[in-house]
Amino acid sequence: MSGVKIIPIGQPRTVRERLLEALGDLLARQGFDGLSLETVAKAAGFERAVLLRHFQDLDDMVTAFGQSAAFWPPVSELRAEVVDRFAALPPRLQLSHFFKATIRGLLARPRTLDILAWELMSRNRYTRLLEYPRVRCALEFFESVTGEVPDSLDLTAVVAVLGGAAMFLTVRSRQSGVFGGLNLYDDEDRHRVDRVIDLIVGGILREADIR
Template identity: 50%
Template structure:
């Protein structure tokens, strides 16, 4: 069972408001997100919420940048960046997706919010996505070795990112998909092995095509 990581320890009013934003989003979605609702959830007045953040955009941006909501690059890189850099380029990239998956599974509230994003789109969902793109770019800046420089790589990254997010979200209410147990480490180990093979396969195809001229 995934552990629950709280958005923050609400030591300050600003912390409470960010935590309340996450709670309202996870429960009600983006279309029902209102500053008054967030203020009520945090136990503060509308005026206080407005003074602290000025509106929903700033609140959502603060939530999106919160390490408790979305794993930062430092978490995905880990403590031993030297060991990561020593891996083959395909293994480094696969590590990003595998670590992202495990980090998301530890953030069930985040998964509930991602589920809402699949059916509701507005300017606030774009703000959240921008925060996630920044994290990915920051991680990829640390990749070493020869990385394929072609348009297909960005598509592969997109497909894998969507796939791991979808699987993680579905694990909230689905026990298995395609015969893969989404409730056990054994099942997620299978997913991770598949990620390794998919990324390595793409890098191998790129290497072969480059060698062939």
């Protein structure tokens, strides 16, 4: 026997998911150096030709992984806790909810946090491909914000600063447990961060109103 796995006919989605799972595991363990179709196929237990039946190339595969809920929490997940009352919330609570829900979504994805840690040390086309779905998620979420948001508010900069802080804090909590005396895996510490996010977003909106 050659050791090559027989692909069940009529189950391409199952094989596709297994390939994406292998890619995610590989990125979390080893980062982006040496990433190739061959290394992913080997990690999944398939031949390279099997991978190419489901993805055009490695860029296509990384893009698909980045767009999957296994890597990044979708808008439906971010809004799940408040979906029935989201539209009734004031803008400051809608905005702050995004960052608080993102933190929770990332903490539930330790593999994603490991990949984000590798991103801090390596900048390449694959890290950029993984960024696009995150940007699109933020845009989709904020397009649904209702109420009066001041025109003077630089929402792009707000998302970059607070979103970056959320990712950094979650990565550090994953890597070292505690950062600045806070452990985001601890409920009380996470609630403290939630309260600060509410204060920051509220202050930003008040300042924008004054301008």
